[in-house]
Amino acid sequence: MTVAAPPALDERIATPGILTRLVVRPEIGALIGAIVVFVFFSVTTDQFLSASGAATWLDDASTLGIMAVAVALLMIGGEFDLSAGVMTASTALVTAIFATKLGWNVWLALLVSLVFALAVGGFNGWLVMKTGLPSFIVTLGTFLALQGLNLGVTKLVTGTVQVSGMRSTDGYSSAGSLFASTVDIGGTAFQVSILWWIAAAAVGAFVLLRTRFGNWIFAVGGSAVSSRAVGVPVMKTKILLFMTTAFAGWLVGSINILRFASVQANQGIGLEFQYIIAAVIGGCLLTGGFGSAVGAAIGALIFGMARQGIVFARWDSDWFMLFLGVMLLAAVLVNNAFRRKAERVRR
Template sequence: MTTIAAGDERLARTSALTRLTKRPEIGALLAAIVIFVFFAVTTDAFATLSGSATWLRSASTIGIMAVAVALLMIGGEFDLSAGAMTGFTGLVVGILTTEYGLNIWVAILVSLALALAVGFVNGLLVMRTGLPSFIVTLGTFFVLQGIDLAGTKALIGQVAIQGMRDVPFYDSAKAVFGSSAEIGRGTFYVSILWWVAVAAVATWVLLRTRIGNWIFAVGGAQVSARQVGVPVAKTKIGLFMTTAGCGWLVGMLLLFTTSTVQSNTGVGQEFIYIICAVVGGCLMTGGYGSAIGAAFGALIYGMANQGIVYAGWDNNWLRAFLGVMLLAAVLLNEWVRKRAEATR
């Protein structure tokens, strides 16, 4: 008869607090609570319905992309073209509808197909060439930025889309991507619901599906993952396509919320997405992280961005805050990871 050693770590009981501290998103959750309380106490408008609607709207579009970028980072890759993708997809819809009279829903599907194609090419190049995704997607970033600026100007003679409200069926698309509801004195946009939905689906995929296991595997140990039968190439290409698809979604949300899009829309946001993912518990080396944590990271950004305005501070302090937040998150995430590994 086989007996189990009393010291078997598999049978050791751990407290709820210990299990909680092992979660990669716990640091972002605590930071979000602290920042909310700080600005709620020090400013008058921050915690009101109108104030909350403002920073939630800012956090929602950042959050959708942060979640997608988090999945890609857990898979061991980066996408520096994610920001430019949001402007690119919005411009595609705007030009096809206002200049060429294409049905708005057909134009939306065309922009989605183009976004997914770019994501597929990014992933394929990374897997076929072995080049760092940082370099491949940096090249894609410049290509998209050039198309957004020079291509748009060549086609319509300007760098911004006008007249979207006059496009047939605009209202039906706005209902899906740009609608809002008045609650008290606050205007809450549908982008918040999209953000919650994306974070929920991504968390379910990571924690409850085989694909989630594959994502952690290819990011943590790609060679070993391939040896045990994980479809590494398909998983990583799928992650790049997911990031591009979320870029399309954010592009639609921005387009139909404001009824216009600029050629520089989204440029420079890619680093904010990465910061939010890191703050949410993702390691730069891959194989570890959380989708819901990235959503909390975006919430922190949204609250800090608007809280600084409400507090009357110089807006440039936001950059300093992001830098400190990134460094603190990297140190905290490494500590949490080592603690989790030491107690296994």
């Protein structure tokens, strides 16, 4: 008597293994890279693993990480913002000028700079959607305009390229405790910006994976035309993403001006590429529609560990640029491989 073979399990309802589920996650490559960098510098220098050493490289990564998360959301949505770096200086300058030169309370000055940031971000998004121009071009124009505005207004108001004197302003103490204080852990001071970085990553991940707006971000990054056809508000989504990047710029600018109590007019120039690189290392594709907020935060962590690890090892800091280039190329190759694997699993 022949025993019938059990029916084959339909692959469409089969539960993928844990390894398969890990591989399709955009941030897995960045996590592996972070572990490798951590182990490498832990072995090569004793200071790296000390409490003060950890506080240093976490601090280095924190403000970069805040911006990288916002930039990652925008890149997943299919756009770029080259004005993100200079926005951190612009908002800090607005806060400092209103507080030190006009005598406003720091909290009110922070509110004005926030409105300024959101207005610029909203304008960037609106212009990209209305004109159909690449966001690379539009935000490059914004970058140049803000750079000139920073220098021109700062020289006009102060006669120099720097605004200082924040510590003597009204409301500085309370604002500084929120944005620029330290948290003592085991006798070592850790900057509160690290907590802001963790919060940004957590909020970004929740929005992407647990909200309708997160679905819209992936949809418009994959195909704006198809998204519009199924009712996704493409213009609203992209404008909000540009405003999110501007908000992150305001947050980092606020942290910097309250921590250092002064700001240079040319501050932040060139950092926009570091934000993009951190997002790419963290799993974002340059073509949009794929990426991770947590991965971008890990990408920033790799930055912080590598930059400070090189200092601790007493190497020439120029080696960091070599590391950055290698990491970027490796990340692009790994991200493309993971995306193809994810597409095969989801079919």
